[in-house]
Amino acid sequence: MLDLLLDPSFAASIPRFVTPILLAALGGALCERAGVFNIALEGFLLMGAFAAVLGSYFSGSPYVGALAAMLAGMALGLVFAEFNLRRGGDSIVVSIAINLLAAGLTTFLLRAIFDVTGAFSDAGIVGFGPVRLPLIEDIPFVGQILSGQSALFYVALLCVPLMHVFLARHRLGLRIRAAGENAEALRAGGVEPRRVQLVALLACGALCGLGGAQLSIANVNLFVENMSAGRGWIAVVAVLLTRGRPWPLFFIALLFGAVDSLSFRVQGLGLAQQFTDMMPYLATLIVLVALSWWRARRARGETR
Amino acid sequence: MMETGALNLRNVLPWLWTVLWIASIVLALLLFVGAPVGEALSGFWQGAFGGRRHAYLMATLSRSALIVGMAISVMLSFRAGLFNIGGEGQLVAGGLAAGLIAILLPGPPLVVLAAAIAGAMLAGAAWALLAGVLQLYMGVPLLVGSLLLNYPIRYIGSYLVAHPFRDVPSGMVQSYLVPQATWFAYFPGTRLDIGILFTLTATAFALVYSYGTLHGYHTRLNGLSADFARTVGLPVRRLTLQTLAISGAIAGLVGAIAVFGIHHRYIDGMLVQPLYAWTGIIAVLLVGMVPWAVPISGFFFAAVQTGAAGMERAAGVPKEIALVIQAVIILFVASRVSGALSSRAGRGDGDA
Numbered sequence: 001m002l003d004l005l006l007d008p009s010f011a012a013s014i015p016r017f018v019t020p021i022l023l024a025a026l027g028g029a030l031c032e033r034a035g036v037f038n039i040a041l042e043g044f045l046l047m048g049a050f051a052a053v054l055g056s057y058f059s060g061s062p063y064v065g066a067l068a069a070m071l072a073g074m075a076l077g078l079v080f081a082e083f084n085l086r087r088g089g090d091s092i093v094v095s096i097a098i099n100l101l102a103a104g105l106t107t108f109l110l111r112a113i114f115d116v117t118g119a120f121s122d123a124g125i126v127g128f129g130p131v132r133l134p135l136i137e138d139i140p141f142v143g144q145i146l147s148g149q150s151a152l153f154y155v156a157l158l159c160v161p162l163m164h165v166f167l168a169r170h171r172l173g174l175r176i177r178a179a180g181e182n183a184e185a186l187r188a189g190g191v192e193p194r195r196v197q198l199v200a201l202l203a204c205g206a207l208c209g210l211g212g213a214q215l216s217i218a219n220v221n222l223f224v225e226n227m228s229a230g231r232g233w234i235a236v237v238a239v240l241l242t243r244g245r246p247w248p249l250f251f252i253a254l255l256f257g258a259v260d261s262l263s264f265r266v267q268g269l270g271l272a273q274q275f276t277d278m279m280p281y282l283a284t285l286i287v288l289v290a291l292s293w294w295r296a297r298r299a300r301g302e303t304r
Numbered sequence: 305m306m307e308t309g310a311l312n313l314r315n316v317l318p319w320l321w322t323v324l325w326i327a328s329i330v331l332a333l334l335l336f337v338g339a340p341v342g343e344a345l346s347g348f349w350q351g352a353f354g355g356r357r358h359a360y361l362m363a364t365l366s367r368s369a370l371i372v373g374m375a376i377s378v379m380l381s382f383r384a385g386l387f388n389i390g391g392e393g394q395l396v397a398g399g400l401a402a403g404l405i406a407i408l409l410p411g412p413p414l415v416v417l418a419a420a421i422a423g424a425m426l427a428g429a430a431w432a433l434l435a436g437v438l439q440l441y442m443g444v445p446l447l448v449g450s451l452l453l454n455y456p457i458r459y460i461g462s463y464l465v466a467h468p469f470r471d472v473p474s475g476m477v478q479s480y481l482v483p484q485a486t487w488f489a490y491f492p493g494t495r496l497d498i499g500i501l502f503t504l505t506a507t508a509f510a511l512v513y514s515y516g517t518l519h520g521y522h523t524r525l526n527g528l529s530a531d532f533a534r535t536v537g538l539p540v541r542r543l544t545l546q547t548l549a550i551s552g553a554i555a556g557l558v559g560a561i562a563v564f565g566i567h568h569r570y571i572d573g574m575l576v577q578p579l580y581a582w583t584g585i586i587a588v589l590l591v592g593m594v595p596w597a598v599p600i601s602g603f604f605f606a607a608v609q610t611g612a613a614g615m616e617r618a619a620g621v622p623k624e625i626a627l628v629i630q631a632v633i634i635l636f637v638a639s640r641v642s643g644a645l646s647s648r649a650g651r652g653d654g655d656a
C-alpha cells in the first residue's frame with residue numbers, strides 16, 4: 001500500500017481527479033459566498049463535459065471545447081438566476097431541476113446530434129495534451145505531479161490564490177461577500193444584491209464548465225452519459241465543509257481527488273471494481289463525520 | 305413576488321404564460337430534431353394513454369406504480385422538513401433485498417414473497433435510517449448524507465449481481481430470475497401487474513397518516529418549525545428517525561414492486577437509470593408537497609415518460625426529451641408554488 005502511495009505514476013494521476021472537483025467547488029464557493037445555495041454543480045459539470053466534446057469535435061480545438069463548456073455552464077447559471085433570483089423559486093428545487101435538465105439535455109442532444117446512446121467517442125474529438133513545464137519537470141517526484149498535466153489543471157491551481165485575493169481585496173469580491181453576509185447593507189450601498197449573485201452564478205457556471213471539460217476532453221476524449229458521476233455532489237460537500245473559503249477548499253478537493261485517484265489505482269490490485277468505485281463517496285462521508293466531530297470537540301473546549 | 309391565493313384573472317394569467325413557455329420550449333426541441341410536430345404530439349398521446357386495448361395506458365400505470373410510490377416516500381420526509389434526497393439508495397436497497405431473498409429463501413411462494421417484500425421494506429428503512437443517524441449523531445447534513453449514500457448501495461448491488469449472484473449464462477449483469485410462482489399476477493386481460501395495488505395502499509396510508517394521525521401532525525409541525533416542535537416538547541429526534549424509516553420502507557417497497565412486477569430479477573441499473581427516485585422528488589415539488597395531489601402529479605410524470613417513448617416510435621424524437629420536459633416544468637412551476645423549502649436544509653445546523 002505504501003509503495004503504491006509513493007509510486008510517482010499514482011501521484012501524477014491525482015491532478016486528473018482533483019481538477020474537476022476543484023473547479024466545480026471553486027464555482028460553488030463563489031455562489032456560497034454570494035449567498036446563493038447552489039447544489040446544481042453536478043448538472044453544471046455534466047453540461048460542461050458534453051459541451052466540451054461538442055465544441056472540440058466541431059472545431060478540432062480543445063480550447064474551443066473549453067470555451068463551449070464555459071458558455072454551457074454559464075447558460076445553466078443564467079437559468080439558475082432566472083428561476084431562483086428573478087422568479088423566486090426555491091434554490092434546492094431549482095438545483096434539482098437543473099441537475100435533471102443537464103442529465104436530460106445531454107442524453108437528448110447526444111442522440112439528436114451524434115445519433116448515439118450511452119457514449120460518444122470519435123477521433124474528431126481533440127483533447128488537451130499534457131503541458132510540460134521546463135525545469136519543474138526535472139524536480140524528482142514533485143515534478144512528475146506538477147508537470148505534464150492538462151492546461152485546465154494549471155488554470156484550476158491558479159484560480160485558488162486568485163479567488164482568495166479576489167474575495168479578500170477586489171471590489172466585486174467584497175460585494176459578493178456582502179451579498180452573502182449582509183444583503184441589506186449592500187442594497188443600502190446602492191448595489192442590487194441579486195445582480196452580484198447573478199455574476200457569481202455565471203462565474204460558477206464557467207468554472208464548472210471547465211471542470212466538465214477536464215472530465216471529457218482532458219482525462220479522456222469522449223462523452224459518456226452521466227459522466228460527472230457524483231463529482232459535482234462531492235464538490236458541493238467541499239463547499240459546505242469549507243464555507244466557500246478558497247484555501248481550505250483546495251486542500252479538501254486535493255483530498256477527495258486523491259481518494260478518487262487511489263480508488264482508480266487499486267482496481268489493479270484484485271479488488272472488485274464496484275468497491276473501488278464507492279470509495280470516493282465513503283471517503284467524503286468519513287471526512288464529513290471527522291470534521292464535524294473535530295468541530296464539536298473544539299466547540300466544547302471553547303465553552304469550558 | 306409573492307403570489308396570493310385568490311382566484312382571479314391576475315392569478316390565472318401567469319399560469320397561462322407558464323404553460324405557453326413550456327409548450328414553446330418543447331416545440332423548439334421538436335423542431336431542433338426536425339420531427340413532424342403533429343405526428344410527435346399524437347404519438348405522445350398514444351404512447352401515454354393509447355395503444356391496442358390501452359396497452360400503453362397500462363404501461364403508464366405500471367410506471368406510475370413506481371414513480372408515485374417514490375413520490376409518496378419522499379413526500380413524507382419533505383413534509384417533515386427532512387431533505388431526504390436519498391430515495392434512490394433506499395429504492396435500490398429494497399429492490400436488491402427483494403431479489404436476493406426471493407432467490408435464496410426456500411419455501412412456499414407466498415411466504416417467500418411476503419418475506420421478500422418485508423425484507424425490502426426493512427432494507428429501505430435501514431438505508432434511510434443510516435442517513436438519519438449520520439445527521440443526528442455525526443453532524444452530516446441529511447441533504448448530502450442521504451445523497452452520498454445513493455452511490456455505495458448502487459455499487460454493492462452492482463457487485464452482488466456481477467459476481468456472487470450473477471446469472472452468468474444470460475450474459476448480462478443481472479441476478480437469477482426470482483421463482484416464477486412469486487411473480488405478481490397481471491390484471492385479467494392486461495399486461496398490468498398488481499404492483500400498483502401496493503402503491504395505492506402506500507398512498508392511502510400516507511394520506512391517512514398526513515391528514516388524520518397525530519404522529520403525522522407532529523412530523524408536519526416539526527417540518528414547519530423544528531424550533532417550535534422542540535419547544536412544545538415533541539421528541540424531535542425520534543420523529544425524524546421514524547419519518548425516515550417510513551419513507552425508506554416505502555421506497556424499499558417500490559423496489560420490490562419493480563422486482564416482482566416488472567423485471568422479475570435485479571438487473572444492474574434497473575432502478576437507477578430511469579431516475580424513478582428523482583422523478584418522484586419532482587412529482588412532489590410540482591404540487592408543493594400537498595399530499596392528495598402527489599399521486600396525480602406522479603401519474604402525470606409517468607405519462608410524460610411513456611408519452612415521450614411514444615413520440616420516439618411515431619416521430620423519431622429521442623425519448624430522453626422526457627427528462628428535459630420534466631425539468632422545464634419543474635423550473636417554471638416550482639418557482640410559483642415551492643416557497644419556503646430550503647430554509648432549514650443543507651446548512652448542517654438542523655439538529656446536530
